[in-house]
Amino acid sequence: xxxxxxxxxxxxxxxxxxxxxxxxxxxxxxxxxxxxxxxxxxxxxxxxxxxxxxxxxxxxxxxxxxxxxxxxxxxxxxxxxxxxxxxxxxxxxxxxxxxxxxxxxxxxxxxxxxxxxxxxxxxxxxxxxxxxxxxxxxxxxxxxxxxxxxxxxxxxxxxxxxxxxxx
Amino acid sequence: xxxxxxxxxxxxxxxxxxxxxxxxxxxxxxxxxxxxxxxxxxxxxxxxxxxxxxxxxxxxxxxxxxxxxxxxxxxxxxxxxxxxxxxxxxxxxxxxxxxxxxxxxxxxxxxxxxxxxxxxxxxxxxxxxxxxxxxxxxxxxxxxxxxxxxxxxxxxxxxxxxxxxxxxxxxxxxxxxxxxxxxxxxxxxxxxxxxxxxxxxxxxxxxxxxxxxxxxxxxxxxxxxxxxxxxxxxxxxxxxxxxxxxxxxxxxxxxxxxxxxxxxxxxxxxxxxxxxxxxxxxxxxxxxxxxxxxxxxxxxxxxxxxxxxxxxxxxxxxxxxxxxxxxxxxxxxxxxxxxxxxxxxxxxxxxxxxxxxxxxxxxxxxxxxxxxxxxxxxxxxxxxxxxxxxx
Numbered sequence: 001x002x003x004x005x006x007x008x009x010x011x012x013x014x015x016x017x018x019x020x021x022x023x024x025x026x027x028x029x030x031x032x033x034x035x036x037x038x039x040x041x042x043x044x045x046x047x048x049x050x051x052x053x054x055x056x057x058x059x060x061x062x063x064x065x066x067x068x069x070x071x072x073x074x075x076x077x078x079x080x081x082x083x084x085x086x087x088x089x090x091x092x093x094x095x096x097x098x099x100x101x102x103x104x105x106x107x108x109x110x111x112x113x114x115x116x117x118x119x120x121x122x123x124x125x126x127x128x129x130x131x132x133x134x135x136x137x138x139x140x141x142x143x144x145x146x147x148x149x150x151x152x153x154x155x156x157x158x159x160x161x162x163x164x165x166x167x
Numbered sequence: 168x169x170x171x172x173x174x175x176x177x178x179x180x181x182x183x184x185x186x187x188x189x190x191x192x193x194x195x196x197x198x199x200x201x202x203x204x205x206x207x208x209x210x211x212x213x214x215x216x217x218x219x220x221x222x223x224x225x226x227x228x229x230x231x232x233x234x235x236x237x238x239x240x241x242x243x244x245x246x247x248x249x250x251x252x253x254x255x256x257x258x259x260x261x262x263x264x265x266x267x268x269x270x271x272x273x274x275x276x277x278x279x280x281x282x283x284x285x286x287x288x289x290x291x292x293x294x295x296x297x298x299x300x301x302x303x304x305x306x307x308x309x310x311x312x313x314x315x316x317x318x319x320x321x322x323x324x325x326x327x328x329x330x331x332x333x334x335x336x337x338x339x340x341x342x343x344x345x346x347x348x349x350x351x352x353x354x355x356x357x358x359x360x361x362x363x364x365x366x367x368x369x370x371x372x373x374x375x376x377x378x379x380x381x382x383x384x385x386x387x388x389x390x391x392x393x394x395x396x397x398x399x400x401x402x403x404x405x406x407x408x409x410x411x412x413x414x415x416x417x418x419x420x421x422x423x424x425x426x427x428x429x430x431x432x433x434x435x436x437x438x439x440x441x442x443x444x445x446x447x448x449x450x451x452x453x454x455x456x457x458x459x460x461x462x463x464x465x466x467x468x469x470x471x472x473x474x475x476x477x478x479x480x481x482x483x484x485x486x487x488x489x490x491x492x493x494x495x496x497x498x499x500x501x502x503x504x505x506x507x508x509x510x511x512x513x514x515x516x517x518x519x520x521x522x523x524x525x526x527x528x529x530x531x532x533x534x535x536x537x538x539x540x541x542x543x544x545x546x547x548x549x550x551x552x553x554x555x556x557x558x
Contacts, residue, residue: 029465165204
């Protein structure tokens with residue numbers, strides 16, 4: 001679908017700024033009125049282009065919420081008529097599953113799972129995922145450390161090095 | 168021995184120290200200051216560019232380059248100037264790579280001025296123009312632009328300042344500190360005067376990449392103007408490379424070669440690793456520049472509208488990353504405003520009078536700061552304005 005210049009502008013502002021940014025400020029940045037901005041945001045939501053206003057959280061810093069993330073390469077047998085979509089749906093409906101992508105290359109689906117412990121993830125893979133009819137094999141990779149996620153560097157140690165006043 | 172001070176050159180002794188210095192000293196010791204006083208991007212040089220410089224060091228490119236700069240770099244500059252601004256210069260004879268646009272300015276003035284030659288400086292202006300003209304033996308003639316005209320120079324103002332000793336005009340568009348950008352038509356009017364009085368134009372185009380609303384016109388792209396133009400530019404602002412100190416000059420061969428003479432005796436060449444970085448910036452950095460530009464534009468829109476809502480009236484600057492609001496509504500002088508704002512609210516801005524008398528009644532705020540800090544700065548300025556109603 002074709003979006004207007006202002007719609008794209010507002011989407012880029014949302015993508016590059018904190019989820020806490022007030023509508024008034026978005027309006028100023030995009031040179032729109034607040035009412036125009038609200039209508040435009042509603043429209044983008046309705047079009048399902050703007051899917052969610054998200055925050056990036058580094059849970060690994062929070063005691064008791066560290067959790068584990070695993071990326072699982074899944075080989076599946078596609079089904080006539082529905083291809084990969086049916087099995088993908090069966091997988092993404094589990095709430096443990098954070099993301100599912102259809103991939104080119106050595107395997108078919110890339111599944112990202114979050115759990116409280118390695119055990120929990122292991123159990124999910126062996127009991128839920130590998131037992132699905134169309135799933136041929138799984139290879140599980142646990143994430144050891146997140147450096148950068150969705151464009152955000154977690155341990156950003158790059159404070160402003162500029163001198164306070166300069167010509 | 169005589170008193171040490173008596174050894175100093177009279178010219179240098181009479182040179183006023185930059186007013187920026189005082190604010191720097193004032194702000195430097197304070198904690199928790201939000202600085203809108205910085206004349207440089209908040210972006211760090213894109214990694215691909217930094218990485219290219221590191222690679223050049225690893226490969227051992229640590230010696231001098233040709234005086235005018237690496238040929239590869241000059242060739243890329245020629246392509247860049249042609250593609251981006253529609254001006255064509257010969258990499259062999261018309262481009263000199265310099266240590267920042269500041270050195271470019273210095274050697275340009277030294278190459279053209281004899282003692283007593285006058286140079287018109289359009290005010291408010293970057294702090295270096297007047298002292299550099301003086302150091303080159305010239306006489307700066309300041310022409311003051313007005314807030315009512317959006318800080319644009321009018322042709323008749325320019326004409327009134329011209330004498331038989333006038334040799335050149337220094338233009339800076341988009342402007343530091345006002346952010347004002349001149350349109351093609353406005354430049355055309357200046358071009359006619361340059362033609363009529365046979366003047367050179369030093370066009371400081373360091374902010375050319377940062378034009379937000381209208382297409383940028385290089386002075387050299389105006390008909391018949393290339394032969395009169397000394398085009399000064401560099402990588403500092405658009406490419407976020409201030410600390411690399413890399414600029415360049417494009418000028419007619421005779422002028423370029425004269426500047427090169429000064430450059431080879433006084434500087435040898437620009438730093439080699441910075442030249443490699445600049446080469447990479449031109450080859451692959453375009454999309455980074457576009458992203459940064461978009462980000463500045465959005466922050467400009469937010470910041471300028473917010474200032475206006477606070478009664479600090481401000482024209483919408485067409486380029487650079489400065490807002491130049493009027494602070495008349497507070498009844499304070501620009502130095503009082505800047506000092507009080509810093510001490511009471513910990514927001515650093517630069518008083519407008521530092522950029523020339525016509526800057527009085529204004530302050531320069533750089534919006535090259537994160538959106539979160541700009542939002543906080545607006546909160547603090549709003550508080551300040553309420554605490555300081557006009558007496």
